[in-house]
Amino acid sequence: xxxxxxxxxxxxxxxxxxxxxxxxxxxxxxxxxxxxxxxxxxxxxxxxxxxxxxxxxxxxxxxxxxxxxxxxxxxxxxxxxxxxxxxxxxxxxxxxxxxxxxxxxxxxxxxxxxxxxxxxxxxxxxxxxxxxxxxxxxxxxxxxxxxxxxxxxxxxxxxxxxxxxxxxxxxxxxxxxxxxxxxxxxxxxxxxxxxxxxxxxxxxxxxxxxxxxxxxxxxxxxxxxxxxxxxxxxxxxxxxxxxxxxxxxxxxxxxxxxxxxxxxxxxxxxxxxxxxxxxxxxxxxxxxxxxxxxxxxxxxxxxxxxxxxxxxxxxxxxxxxxxxxxxxxxxxxxxxxxxxxxxxxxxxxxxxxxxx
Numbered sequence: 593x594x595x596x597x598x599x600x601x602x603x604x605x606x607x608x609x610x611x612x613x614x615x616x617x618x619x620x621x622x623x624x625x626x627x628x629x630x631x632x633x634x635x636x637x638x639x640x641x642x643x644x645x646x647x648x649x650x651x652x653x654x655x656x657x658x659x660x661x662x663x664x665x666x667x668x669x670x671x672x673x674x675x676x677x678x679x680x681x682x683x684x685x686x687x688x689x690x691x692x693x694x695x696x697x698x699x700x701x702x703x704x705x706x707x708x709x710x711x712x713x714x715x716x717x718x719x720x721x722x723x724x725x726x727x728x729x730x731x732x733x734x735x736x737x738x739x740x741x742x743x744x745x746x747x748x749x750x751x752x753x754x755x756x757x758x759x760x761x762x763x764x765x766x767x768x769x770x771x772x773x774x775x776x777x778x779x780x781x782x783x784x785x786x787x788x789x790x791x792x793x794x795x796x797x798x799x800x801x802x803x804x805x806x807x808x809x810x811x812x813x814x815x816x817x818x819x820x821x822x823x824x825x826x827x828x829x830x831x832x833x834x835x836x837x838x839x840x841x842x843x844x845x846x847x848x849x850x851x852x853x854x855x856x857x858x859x860x861x862x863x864x865x866x867x868x869x870x871x872x873x874x875x876x877x878x879x880x881x882x883x884x885x886x887x888x889x890x891x892x893x894x895x896x897x898x899x900x901x902x903x904x905x906x907x908x909x910x911x912x913x914x915x916x917x918x919x920x921x922x923x924x925x926x927x928x929x930x931x932x933x934x935x936x937x938x939x940x941x942x943x944x945x946x947x948x
Contacts, residue, residue, distance in 0.1 A: 763874050
């Protein structure tokens with residue numbers, strides 16, 4: 593056995609057949625592989641089409657992996673140790689990357705390395721720990737902002753306007769809307785099959801969504817595959833950026849197409865829809881993602897103001913559960929009438945008369 597074979601694995605993995613006949617031993621070696629080393633970029637080239645679908649996310653991942661390969665100076669490796677990972681994260685933080693950005697880049701790297709490890713290209717993996725992220729402010733459109741922005745979009749493209757209305761009323765992602773075909777729309781509901789989480793969902797449509805999914809009457813040529821398939825993400829984003837600059841929102845970096853999804857979620861929560869239903873509507877994989885909007889459900893706290901605004905000297909009313917904003921049949925004590933005096937038993941009365 594060569595040194596390379598010994599380094600590749602233990603003897604139990606390589607001695608496939610062991611037989612004894614007339615005191616002669618015969619060994620058969622199996623699955624002996626040469627230990628090779630790879631760059632991160634080479635692994636990505638090998639597995640990118642297997643791990644990621646075509647689209648904007650795959651484009652972003654390609655950028656992430658390219659930056660990581662550049663930080664590692666194109667170094668080849670057969671094992672990816674913890675020290676290498678820690679240095680990589682430290683360099684990204686020095687470059688001004690937030691913890692949220694680092695998490696996205698490490699998620700892409702982890703997915704790639706796990707695939708390479710499974711295929712036998714690398715022989716050890718580090719522990720990927722998620723960096724703690726701050727809950728940032730969620731920007732959403734006010735009604736007047738939506739009206740001005742959508743009017744500017746409509747002046748440029750009727751198809752882009754129809755798509756904008758669909759996005760804000762359905763809360764779906766841009767890619768989900770562009771991927772719709774006519775069979776996904778049945779009566780009053782629309783189904784999303786191509787989703788980020790990989791889980792399909794079906795939601796009802798608002799009246800104006802029912803209107804915008806209809807193609808304009810002057811549509812020429814063959815019917816497109818779906819209601820929005822005439823647009824691409826790049827085309828829509830270009831129209832969006834021009835329109836938002838026109839209405840004075842050009843300097844706001846948070847006013848991107850994804851803000852329409854935030855706007856839909858915010859309106860649902862503010863309208864009193866419970867978080868679980870909002871999660872189902874948006875198609876979030878975990879409830880924690882939907883909880884970002886929970887602070888907007890302030891109606892449930894209005895009763896606290898009633899309690900806090902009571903005069904301090906009104907002790908009696910503050911103790912009265914009936915006047916409390918949170919009184920309920922389960923917690924409010926009811927006044928119980930005093931029981932009438934029970935008549936004395938006859939025996940006790942006769943004893944008293946004898947004593948006299």
